[in-house]
């Protein structure tokens with residue numbers, strides 16, 4: 001076919017196609033497709049049952065009644081910077097906390113720095129120091145997946161089990177504000193790079209009106225206006241969702257695909273010349289033996305033993321991983337459990353045991369959480 005004939009034919013075809021696209025029935029179909037894509041009325045059904053459980057984990061949130069410890073102390077010949085105690089908010093606040101800790105390292109004047117701990121706090125601190133030109137070695141007892149950071153849900157929850165409300169001080173407020181702002185901005189810069197970070201809708205499915213969120217700071221107070229970075233939660237009408245419940249609310253937030261992010265941070269750290277050494281520290285005195293004069297302590301709940309910090313206590317949390325459903329791109333929370341869709345599983349969670357050091361998963365807890373979600377899932381579209 002010569003070029004002119006080809007153009008003529010394709011032109012005719014295109015005109016014919018666009019004429020067809022404008023017929024009333026085609027427009028109705030197109031409108032319906034747009035509605036399906038953008039509506040919460042047509043959500044894919046969750047496949048939830050005990051025989052789909054592939055893994056269970058229990059992680060220890062490093063909860064500190066005074067809030068995260070990000071401060072400097074001189075210890076003999078060493079400068080010690082602490083960055084631990086982020087409770088249920090460590091993933092959310094990691095980058096901002098890393099920035100605060102890196103600022104404290106600057107005043108030590110050292111260029112070679114030891115970071116102890118290779119969880120999300122240690123890795124982001126190490127990367128932040130590399131951004132500023134430091135030569136960093138991470139010393140750690142364990143790495144992913146045998147760390148708390150690997151056992152987290154991975155959602156934006158910057159003030160969850162973070163501080164005892166009575167201990168909120170102006171100093172805490174300033175650090176929190178900066179950590180929140182820096183972290184949120186950093187996560188937006190990770191959007192679009194694969195699916196390390198994604199925005200997801202979450203449906204709160206209840207038989208009673210919405211209870212206040214489980215946050216440690218009073219977000220309705222005007223001074224916390226900087227936390228208003230998420231779209232407003234909306235109450236859905238009956239015909240706007242597929243759930244069988246009296247009250248359904250939709251909110252939108254970020255999900256962190258944890259295994260990929262930990263790998264990304266580790267790979268980047270090594271690519272920029274960082275080194276990782278496996279080593280356990282029993283007490284602060286053990287830090288003395290390190291070659292580096294400046295040490296950043298990012299040991300999470302491990303800091304309890306190393307520093308004897310009386311304000312630090314574990315809050316254990318169990319997760320059940322079900323076979324991933326990659327086409328499900330929304331979350332559910334209901335009384336007693338929530339789901340989160342990640343690449344490595346459809347995760348069901350919802351336990352908080354203050355003071356528990358027990359990391360053995362309980363079948364009973366898994367069953368309770370899975371059944372709570374199954375009740376909601378089975379009644380979709382009924």
Ligand SMILES: Cc1cc2nc3c(=O)[nH]c(=O)nc-3n(C[C@H](O)[C@H](O)[C@H](O)COP(=O)(O)OP(=O)(O)OC[C@H]3O[C@@H](n4cnc5c(N)ncnc54)[C@H](O)[C@@H]3O)c2cc1C
Nearest residue numbers: 059090091092117118119141142149154155281300302317
């Ligand atoms: C069930 C659950 C759900 C969660 N969900 C979320 C969420 O949705 N969003 C959110 O923001 N946060 C969440 N969190 C909280 C978050 O996981 C933690 O705040 C965060 O992982 C703490 O990171 P970390 O680096 O301080 O601790 P860790 O990940 O525990 O890392 C500590 C590191 O220090 C090392 N270490 C410890 N002791 C020693 C020692 N003696 N010597 C040498 N090395 C040592 C460890 O081996 C490890 O490498 C959740 C936690 C749990 C348990």
